[in-house]
Amino acid sequence: MERRTGIWFVGALGGVSTLVVAGIEALKAGLAGRTGLVTEAPDFEGMELVGFDDIVFGGHEIRGGDWVGSALEFARENGVLTPELLAGIHERLIEAGGHIRPGISLNCGEAVRRLAPLAAERDRRSLPEIVAALQADLRAFREKHRLDDVVVVNLMSAEPDVALPREFSYLESFLGLLHGDRRDLFPASVLYAFAAIDAGFPFVNFTSCAGSSVPALEELARRRGVPHAGRDGKTGETMVKTALAPMFVARNLRVLAWEGHNILGNRDGQVLDSPAHRQAKVRDKDGALRELLGDEKVHSGVRIDYVPSLGDWKTAWDFIHFEGFLGAKMSMQFIWQGCDSVLAAPLVIDLVRLAEFAHRAGEGGMMRHAACFFKAPYGVREHDFHAQMDVLREYAAGRRCRRSDVRVGLAAQFTCSQFPVSGSGERRTLQAPGTGNCASTPTRTNESER
Ligand SMILES: NC(=O)c1ccc[n+]([C@@H]2O[C@H](COP(=O)([O-])OP(=O)(O)OC[C@H]3O[C@@H](n4cnc5c(N)ncnc54)[C@H](O)[C@@H]3O)[C@@H](O)[C@H]2O)c1
8 A cells, every 4th residue: 555654773784774764665675475474464465555666765873884894794794695786776775775863872882882882972962862863863853854753663682670760650751750850760662752752653672671661651552543563573483482371371381491592693692691681681581481371480491692703694593391191290392493673674574564555544552463573572472373363363353344334434343362460360351442443544634744
């Protein structure tokens, strides 16, 4: 469907961002297929999601460079992007590169400082000035390309895991700290998320960073009618874990121990090599398993080690020790080997399409139906991958629009998800905001029309 949409990356020149840009440009040029894109599966037909031809790119970054250089670097170190494909999208990558703006690195930690040793110029400004600068970039991008919407996707390096202040629980107290310029308390990811949502742009947090996970930003998102989703993309080992663990539970087999060892060598791995930076990711990976097994005490461990020579090709080895009838102890092992950015990029594209759709349909707040994409999904305690996929398919089924329905204004029926609401432990039926409105008959005006 024709709706000009911008993807704005935080961490524009990273591996995943680069593959999203290269992948979409390859799709536009007819050089790539649609394998790996969930939203291209038959369940999503007729949903009227944005087409690939109408997508343009921009982003914030703390390192210098462009997408041509990043794509060449990726190809050199990891393959995947063949010389033929690179030649076919070269001009498009140059064209796409015009809108990368300097980011901020406030409270991003030592490992990120090593990537970009000079403090970002914008870090020296007051918090309100930083937010204004980030928002000005987003608006300029939207205006330059005459976009109907811009989806901001956080793909920056993992920040150190820190306890966030209690004041982040409410919008009013959050704003008090922001306007009081308490720069010691705001991780950059929270500022990026605030800037996007406050300016009316959907926000997807694909990282383990706090981003829009703080309650104050959910309050803001609901007030602004802006969808947001996160946290930490579920692309490999954790996806397999959350597909397998329910099988042990269903067969009443008792999991005694689950050990997972991940080795990877890209820039992400370099940052995650620092304990403070990998803490949130380890917690997200382990938390999903414990929740699924319903056993807080299960002996489980997650290791992430940096092995430079592997590049983007991650290997995860999981050992599961379990007990069956008559106390017999048995085991299962699996090895997952994948190119991390190849796994992540199509999911980012899916999330952009779903976020743009939700925005058009007037659905503000957490995108609970997108839980299957995340290790620690906002507002959802269900981690079973298949149950999460069922909810997404149910959402899609309720949002499919027949053209005749649009013409006569019939509402598409949508009742979503028997997800337990996070924190409550109880199961209740969630009704998405905007229920009854077909996304093809938008309930909100375009930003540019306001
Ligand atoms: N690839 C996967 O399968 C996967 C899965 C889940 C989560 N993630 C997360 O997604 C993120 C991106 O992964 P990647 O492999 O592309 O990493 P990457 O290291 O290649 O890219 C991160 C980019 O962010 C930039 N950056 C760092 N701090 C920034 C800041 N404050 N502002 C703007 N830019 C900043 C870096 O310079 C780098 O270009 C990581 O946080 C990773 O943990 C990846």
